[in-house]
Amino acid sequence: MLKLTIDGRPVEVSEGTTILEACQFLGIEIPTLCHLEQLKAEGSCRMCVVEVEGVKNLQVSCATPCWDGMVVQTKSERVVSFRRLILELLLANHDTDCFNCPATGRCKLYQYAMEYGVEGSRFVRFKEHHPKDESSEFFNYDPSKCILCRRCVRVCNDLQVNHTLSLKNRGPDTWVGLPFDKLFKDSNCVSCGNCVSVCPTGALTAKAAKSFRIWEVTKTRTTCPYCGVGCQMDLLVKNGEVVGVEPAHGRANPGILCVKGKWAYHFINHPDRLKTPLIRKDGQLQPVSWDEALDYVVEGIKKIKEESGPDAIAGFSSARVTNEENYLFMKMMRAVVGTNNVDHCARL
Amino acid sequence: MEETRVVLDKAGEFLPTSARAYEAVGGYTGLRKALADPDQIVEIIKASGLRGRGGAGFPTGLKMSFTKAAAADHKYVVCNADEGEPGTNKDRVIMEEVPHRLIEGMIIAALAVGADQGYIYLRAEYPHVKKVLEKALEDARQHGFLGTDILGSGFAFDIQLFIGAGAYVCGEETALLDSLEGKRGEPRVKPPYPGVAGLWGKPTLVNNVETLANLPAIMEHGPKWYRRLGTERFPGTKLFTLSGNITNPGVYEFPVGVTIRQLFEEVGGGCPNGKRLYAIQTGGASGNIIPASLLDTPLDPESCDGVGATFGAGDLMFMDETCCLLDVLENLTEFFVKESCGKCCPCREGNPQLLHLVRKFRHGTAQEGDLDLLVELGKAMTVGCLCGLGQMAPNPILSVVRFFPQVFAVNNAYAREVS
Amino acid sequence: MTNSIAEVVDADVVLVLGSNTTEAHPVIGAQIRQAVKRGAKLVVAEPREIPLVEDAHIFLKIKPGTNIALLNGLMHVIISEGLYDRDYVENRTEGFEDLWEVVQDYPPEKVAEICGVDVEDLKEAARLYAQADKAPIFYAMGVTQHSTGTAGVMSISNLALLCGKVGKYGCGVNPLRGQNNVQGACDMGCLPGDYTGYQKVANPEARAKFERAWGVKLPEKPGLTVTEAVKAIEDGRVRCLFVMGENPLLSDPNLNHTEEAFRKLDLLIVQDIFLTETAELAHVVLPAACFAEKEGTFTNTERRVQRIRRAVSPPGEARTDWEILDELMRRLGYENNLGSPEETLREIASLTPSYGGFSFQRLDREQPQWPCPTPDHPGTPILHVGRFSRGERALFKPAHYVPPAEQPDEEYPLLLTTGRILYHYHTRTMTGRNAELNRIAGRSFVEINPADAERLGLQQGARVKVKSRRGEVVVDAVVTDRVDEGVIFIPFHFADGAANRLTNDALDPIAKIPEYKVCAARVERC
Numbered sequence A: 001m002l003k004l005t006i007d008g009r010p011v012e013v014s015e016g017t018t019i020l021e022a023c024q025f026l027g028i029e030i031p032t033l034c035h036l037e038q039l040k041a042e043g044s045c046r047m048c049v050v051e052v053e054g055v056k057n058l059q060v061s062c063a064t065p066c067w068d069g070m071v072v073q074t075k076s077e078r079v080v081s082f083r084r085l086i087l088e089l090l091l092a093n094h095d096t097d098c099f100n101c102p103a104t105g106r107c108k109l110y111q112y113a114m115e116y117g118v119e120g121s122r123f124v125r126f127k128e129h130h131p132k133d134e135s136s137e138f139f140n141y142d143p144s145k146c147i148l149c150r151r152c153v154r155v156c157n158d159l160q161v162n163h164t165l166s167l168k169n170r171g172p173d174t175w176v177g178l179p180f181d182k183l184f185k186d187s188n189c190v191s192c193g194n195c196v197s198v199c200p201t202g203a204l205t206a207k208a209a210k211s212f213r214i215w216e217v218t219k220t221r222t223t224c225p226y227c228g229v230g231c232q233m234d235l236l237v238k239n240g241e242v243v244g245v246e247p248a249h250g251r252a253n254p255g256i257l258c259v260k261g262k263w264a265y266h267f268i269n270h271p272d273r274l275k276t277p278l279i280r281k282d283g284q285l286q287p288v289s290w291d292e293a294l295d296y297v298v299e300g301i302k303k304i305k306e307e308s309g310p311d312a313i314a315g316f317s318s319a320r321v322t323n324e325e326n327y328l329f330m331k332m333m334r335a336v337v338g339t340n341n342v343d344h345c346a347r348l
Numbered sequence B: 001m002e003e004t005r006v007v008l009d010k011a012g013e014f015l016p017t018s019a020r021a022y023e024a025v026g027g028y029t030g031l032r033k034a035l036a037d038p039d040q041i042v043e044i045i046k047a048s049g050l051r052g053r054g055g056a057g058f059p060t061g062l063k064m065s066f067t068k069a070a071a072a073d074h075k076y077v078v079c080n081a082d083e084g085e086p087g088t089n090k091d092r093v094i095m096e097e098v099p100h101r102l103i104e105g106m107i108i109a110a111l112a113v114g115a116d117q118g119y120i121y122l123r124a125e126y127p128h129v130k131k132v133l134e135k136a137l138e139d140a141r142q143h144g145f146l147g148t149d150i151l152g153s154g155f156a157f158d159i160q161l162f163i164g165a166g167a168y169v170c171g172e173e174t175a176l177l178d179s180l181e182g183k184r185g186e187p188r189v190k191p192p193y194p195g196v197a198g199l200w201g202k203p204t205l206v207n208n209v210e211t212l213a214n215l216p217a218i219m220e221h222g223p224k225w226y227r228r229l230g231t232e233r234f235p236g237t238k239l240f241t242l243s244g245n246i247t248n249p250g251v252y253e254f255p256v257g258v259t260i261r262q263l264f265e266e267v268g269g270g271c272p273n274g275k276r277l278y279a280i281q282t283g284g285a286s287g288n289i290i291p292a293s294l295l296d297t298p299l300d301p302e303s304c305d306g307v308g309a310t311f312g313a314g315d316l317m318f319m320d321e322t323c324c325l326l327d328v329l330e331n332l333t334e335f336f337v338k339e340s341c342g343k344c345c346p347c348r349e350g351n352p353q354l355l356h357l358v359r360k361f362r363h364g365t366a367q368e369g370d371l372d373l374l375v376e377l378g379k380a381m382t383v384g385c386l387c388g389l390g391q392m393a394p395n396p397i398l399s400v401v402r403f404f405p406q407v408f409a410v411n412n413a414y415a416r417e418v419s
Numbered sequence C: 001m002t003n004s005i006a007e008v009v010d011a012d013v014v015l016v017l018g019s020n021t022t023e024a025h026p027v028i029g030a031q032i033r034q035a036v037k038r039g040a041k042l043v044v045a046e047p048r049e050i051p052l053v054e055d056a057h058i059f060l061k062i063k064p065g066t067n068i069a070l071l072n073g074l075m076h077v078i079i080s081e082g083l084y085d086r087d088y089v090e091n092r093t094e095g096f097e098d099l100w101e102v103v104q105d106y107p108p109e110k111v112a113e114i115c116g117v118d119v120e121d122l123k124e125a126a127r128l129y130a131q132a133d134k135a136p137i138f139y140a141m142g143v144t145q146h147s148t149g150t151a152g153v154m155s156i157s158n159l160a161l162l163c164g165k166v167g168k169y170g171c172g173v174n175p176l177r178g179q180n181n182v183q184g185a186c187d188m189g190c191l192p193g194d195y196t197g198y199q200k201v202a203n204p205e206a207r208a209k210f211e212r213a214w215g216v217k218l219p220e221k222p223g224l225t226v227t228e229a230v231k232a233i234e235d236g237r238v239r240c241l242f243v244m245g246e247n248p249l250l251s252d253p254n255l256n257h258t259e260e261a262f263r264k265l266d267l268l269i270v271q272d273i274f275l276t277e278t279a280e281l282a283h284v285v286l287p288a289a290c291f292a293e294k295e296g297t298f299t300n301t302e303r304r305v306q307r308i309r310r311a312v313s314p315p316g317e318a319r320t321d322w323e324i325l326d327e328l329m330r331r332l333g334y335e336n337n338l339g340s341p342e343e344t345l346r347e348i349a350s351l352t353p354s355y356g357g358f359s360f361q362r363l364d365r366e367q368p369q370w371p372c373p374t375p376d377h378p379g380t381p382i383l384h385v386g387r388f389s390r391g392e393r394a395l396f397k398p399a400h401y402v403p404p405a406e407q408p409d410e411e412y413p414l415l416l417t418t419g420r421i422l423y424h425y426h427t428r429t430m431t432g433r434n435a436e437l438n439r440i441a442g443r444s445f446v447e448i449n450p451a452d453a454e455r456l457g458l459q460q461g462a463r464v465k466v467k468s469r470r471g472e473v474v475v476d477a478v479v480t481d482r483v484d485e486g487v488i489f490i491p492f493h494f495a496d497g498a499a500n501r502l503t504n505d506a507l508d509p510i511a512k513i514p515e516y517k518v519c520a521a522r523v524e525r526c
């Protein structure tokens, strides 16, 4: 174990722990723009810098490992003014019509600018931003909001490994683009939306993002209802409606989702959802009360069981409902109806 | 003043590409000694006090010991021959005149750390050097200095030549490795250092051409012999590149600790046409610009640091009285804007702002607060950028602010008014 | 899966067989690509040039239905070149001689011929797999959905056992489950012959245990599988069918036939979230809640049990499946009801050794993989470490290659294979409600090789009729060399142009899985 002091507070951490992790352990907030816990630190945004006693340069906390006897300052004057300068540099070329931005409320640039009291920039704008790309079915890309944290590029190349987004040009001309300046819809993009999930600003935003502000939603951790991978995700809910999905860090999904998990949630609130029980009357399915429907089922089952025995009844359970419901279904078929005619359609 | 040649010993006296010719003037003796007891090499280099010649001056023996200690199935030795610093040409001279000394040095380094493959990362702008190295490498292979059984010792090592693509930042060792791996050349955040996790994630010794070319002499004559030259903390000789307004520009080898004046007057022959010396940029394009009054500064890292000069890779660019420092600063900053890789925010976004501010001074449109902002940003970059490029880019500006404060007053309309 | 998903990132060689991983299991596909990016070698065996082929070092474009020949061929190379794990075979397996007995009939040249692949590629694939330290095999419905599916699965495990790659980190035999909770449905005993955790109905002790717990007498006779049930409905032996959360009318093979059968039912009860094709035929439809509206657990393909949680309320009067079943059981006269899904899991844990360690509270903190017999058991990331379920040794179960039940002939000269696409899921009851997805992929299509298309005079995008002995559909033609000459592909997601109007309901004799993956077909211009 290593003993160090951060902002005057002693802490013990194991070998290999970064300063950022030690700070998180102590509950000390460190601002980050490029950091993604599921990827190797790349230390490019420089927001997370801290001062380490005896070291001349500021150190990025995301990539610097702790050492024994280390003394760290996370909020010294030097650190704070450096972070403010970074924010000013970014703001100089950032389109600050936040009023119109779908990321309003969850934008990290805005949040840190507020936190660090940066009200504008002393620097000049020098960039000509590339045109917007709104060709994807699911999200929009506005390069004027991009702060080049490169999270999207890394997620696309290192986690999704789809190689759609890349860094183009160098130095101040660097921008995030697609091969041959294609549009998303004409590229090899698979619409997984993982780039959107990690964008800290309004550069990559869901088309639906303007319909809610982040403070209006609650998040519920759950498991994806599609394939058997079982990705963990958070449902974003506003006024009783699911308005978005964010990937969580599951054991099977390293903070990523696919096009279905990320975007195909519209069925939940869809008007076609069945809302009342139905019984076929005069050849038509017609709404009825629960009591009527359940009685109908119970009578029907009882009658057929009496006439033809329990094995004249069969049940197909589902690979989509929960374990508890599957259990109850098979228990009902076996213990209550009295037949082993229970199967599921999972051979498909 | 006579040169003291260690790295360039016998240069020009034999056919550079020929292994036999190099042997005939005593070449490959160091390697033979090294092969006799490879385990001792790192200790010998440590004892010699050799420090890196690529600019940072890191103790070479210590660096070797990290790679030696790291366990891995493959290890690499990479020679940094990117020589992208404007005003530096020393590595070119070594590779053109004594390429086998570099090859010998790389084999010794590989033996020392247990590497099985070497790379020379050569800047694309040296097509002639490429031809020389190709020939020399082939000749070394033919004579059993490279290959699967070097000089019958059973030691296997070969060297591949890799040509860069023209980015200055690819001289930074980790950007160089990314480039070598076929990626976009951008510096990596450290740690891990290349010595432990470098090329393809394997332990990799990265050294400058000149550093490696020092190894044969150390192995041949021993650390004590080596230490008789140079300073206590930076032993040996150094190749210095003299350029700018100087009568005899060129690359010269002298013991570390020689003064700028000695090089300027006795070797370089002063400014041409009897002009007065005004300023000297030390340590290359990202080094400090100092006034002629500091001519007596000895050229070793400690003395340079002491007065606010830069030792770097031993470059000296002389500027005479006709020179406009704001022009110089604009030119240099344009270079950094262009060469910034764009990875980290302060360098990518900061350099264009430095340039904008410098131009304001040059065009006489600067306002109150601009100088403060220039200095604030410059200082922040020196402590907060990811790699040396961004950290050093503001050096010329900051040193001019320090040594030539009038520059930021006289060319400035606003300053003219207030003064 | 015998192993865990995340292990693939460390693999040296990855073998993917009959799985269009990046489309059907995209997040596993991405992790396979991470492995390749890190330096792993990828071998893909598939009849179609699926997206993962781009990353493959070796692509074996096999003829549909030749998996077993391929696997036997790989084993032939491995055994004859002495590349198998002798220690492992000696100490942990039985029946090696029997295996060789079968496999020796599959020299690489012959197999290359049967599968239509390059013999050197085949040999290289065998060597890569055998010599790798960490080499998982992933497979999916491309292996199981054949009349010889069970034999295919066994052949895969033969291959893994032969190379000592079962019970080892980064290896294993890893089936990818198509639907989110297939694993759970099976684990929960929604199988005609099994109670929870694969405790057999035929085993009197198991039956007695459940009778005690539930306080009722339980039937002894094993039940009918889905496909058998459909046949039983047809001939009147089954009169009432209760379908919960499934749409067999689009997913079953030989749809026309299934539809006819369903019309004969005296009582069809469908419980679902939408009025599916199946619900439209029902006598009574019960509106259910979807995953976002309820509490419970799902078990993923690597046996990991994870929570789902209620985020919104069900629409209108819809109720959770749990509430509906609970109420139905009460009304059918069952008294010992449970109070909540949480209590249900408690009962499951008490009756199911492999689920013994699970509870809602624990699953909020961590999500272990079964077997997890007790609350302090860490779960089992890798099965068969040091021991197999049958004992110390695993048994090789060799199988001969048998061509698919239906072969192309003059009348139906093409081989039709079916599968999934990235943008839709199953029968589209959920994904079909996304306008965006429908704009990207809104209609069924048939992939056909340019040579076949030319012969038929088909243009890209032409409407064509695809026919089999069981039915016909009209779809768009996609002319592409993703499929070889003589092979066509139709996704099974779409009701309009449903592949399963064409597929064969010939069953695997053991798993009773229909042969979705191959049947004979014909394409005609419309």
Ligand SMILES: Cc1cc2nc3c(=O)[nH]c(=O)nc-3n(C[C@H](O)[C@H](O)[C@H](O)COP(=O)(O)O)c2cc1C
Pocket (backbone or CB within 6 Å): B051, B052, B053, B054, B055, B056, B057, B058, B060, B080, B081, B082, B083, B084, B085, B168, B169, B170, B171, B172, B173, B174, B206, B207, B208, B209, B211, B212, B387, B388, B389
């Ligand atoms: C922007 C930048 C450019 C560099 N260019 C070179 C170069 O061209 N040649 C070189 O040897 N070192 C260069 N370096 C220094 C290398 O990063 C590294 O320190 C050196 O190769 C180590 O070798 P040494 O210990 O032998 O000096 C550069 C560093 C930076 C930050």
Ligand code: SF4
Pocket (backbone or CB within 6 Å): B169, B186, B187, B339, B340, B341, B342, B343, B344, B345, B347, B348, B385, B386, B387, B388, B389, B390, B391
């Ligand atoms: S300092 Fe400049 S060159 Fe170095 S990493 Fe940052 S952007 Fe790239």
